[in-house]
Amino acid sequence: MNILVNGVSTEVETPHLDQLLIALGYADSVVATAVNSDFVPVSLRSNTLLNEGDQLEIISPIQGG
Amino acid sequence: MLDLYGTRIQNRLLLGTAQYPSPAILADSVRESGTEIVTVSLRREAGGSKEGQDFWALIKALNVRVLPNTAGCYTVKEAVTTAQMAREVFQTDWIKLEVIGEEDTLQPNVFALVEAAEILIDQGFKVFPYTTEDIIVAEKLVELGCEVLMPWGAPIGTGRGLNNPYGLRTMREHFPDTTLIVDAGIGLPSHAAQAMELGYDAILLNTAVSGAGTPKAMAKAFAMAIEAGHMAYLADPIEMRDMAQPSTSMMGKAFLS
Numbered sequence: 001m002n003i004l005v006n007g008v009s010t011e012v013e014t015p016h017l018d019q020l021l022i023a024l025g026y027a028d029s030v031v032a033t034a035v036n037s038d039f040v041p042v043s044l045r046s047n048t049l050l051n052e053g054d055q056l057e058i059i060s061p062i063q064g065g
Numbered sequence: 066m067l068d069l070y071g072t073r074i075q076n077r078l079l080l081g082t083a084q085y086p087s088p089a090i091l092a093d094s095v096r097e098s099g100t101e102i103v104t105v106s107l108r109r110e111a112g113g114s115k116e117g118q119d120f121w122a123l124i125k126a127l128n129v130r131v132l133p134n135t136a137g138c139y140t141v142k143e144a145v146t147t148a149q150m151a152r153e154v155f156q157t158d159w160i161k162l163e164v165i166g167e168e169d170t171l172q173p174n175v176f177a178l179v180e181a182a183e184i185l186i187d188q189g190f191k192v193f194p195y196t197t198e199d200i201i202v203a204e205k206l207v208e209l210g211c212e213v214l215m216p217w218g219a220p221i222g223t224g225r226g227l228n229n230p231y232g233l234r235t236m237r238e239h240f241p242d243t244t245l246i247v248d249a250g251i252g253l254p255s256h257a258a259q260a261m262e263l264g265y266d267a268i269l270l271n272t273a274v275s276g277a278g279t280p281k282a283m284a285k286a287f288a289m290a291i292e293a294g295h296m297a298y299l300a301d302p303i304e305m306r307d308m309a310q311p312s313t314s315m316m317g318k319a320f321l322s
Contacts, residue, residue: 006109006111007109021112024112025111025112025113026112026113028118029110029112029117029118030117030118030121030154031110031154032107032149032150032151032153032154033150034146034150037142037143037146038146039146039149039150039153041149041153042153057109058109058110058112059107059108059109059110059150059154060107060108060109060110060114060116060117060118060121060154061105061106061107061117061118061120061121061124061154061155062105062106062107062108062110062116062117062120063081063082063083063084063085063091063105063106063120064081064082064083064104064105064106064107064133064134064136065081065082065083065084065104065106065134065136065221065271065272
């Protein structure tokens with residue numbers, strides 16, 4: 001299945017958001033997620049299934065003013 | 066003390082964390098300023114990258130409160146979703162709400178700001194809106210439940226100081242009981258002192274410190290200027306006048322001509 005991860009076309013093995021984050025290397029990272037511009041809290045990741053063409057945003061802390 | 070939604074803060078400088086020459090200089094600047102609140106943000110990061118995680122570890126080690134922002138958001142939807150993500154990542158219901166309306170000035174889109182503020186307040190956020198000195202917009206934000214307003218001094222990153230001292234003074238007089246923080250456009254400690262002398266409760270700045278030749282020293286200079294400005298406001302400054310008035314009494318002056 002192909003989805004957009006942070007704007008990059010990506011072939012993924014699993015539709016489960018929580019498993020996908022681990023597969024993409026975010027297992028030990030503090031990140032927040034949004035699917036198709038809607039926030040998905042940590043508590044809902046395991047119940048969130050991605051579909052072909054979905055847009056997944058994964059964001060991390062950064063310096064800000 | 067500064068009251069931010071019931072949280073009492075001693076230091077009246079809120080410091081941004083962006084654009085420092087190094088993480089060590091950022092940490093030194095935060096410590097030297099004595100600030101109790103720093104602003105932070107959220108951006109995409111590749112899986113396995115440590116940069117964002119290391120930054121967050123650095124901030125946690127500084128033992129300061131964080132005020133996440135929605136910098137770079139141009140729509141209500143973007144700002145609301147970013148705020149929701151920030152609440153989860155940074156574990157705070159404080160949000161510096163920025164909805165930008167225009168690229169050259171980064172001026173707040175106050176219509177979208179009000180709309181986003183209403184949504185976020187309904188969701189339990191404590192909103193710190195980045196706004197202009199427009200008191201009608203400010204009235205609406207206060208009506209919605211904003212206990213803090215953050216008008217700009219000048220466009221973000223310009224270092225121009227207070228573009229509209231009259232407007233900021235009017236805003237202070239119009240909202241005597243609302244916490245008012247000048248956010249953005251400050252370039253020099255004297256700009257910050259000027260805002261504090263007008264009765265502003267605090268100053269939020271970033272570039273003036275991070276872009277200085279010696280950020281650590283500039284951070285300290287700002288902290289001192291902000292404290293001095295606040296003390297001056299409390300001390301009730303004299304009115305300006307046009308005509309000279311001798312401070313030394315003429316009574317008893319010797320006749321020597």
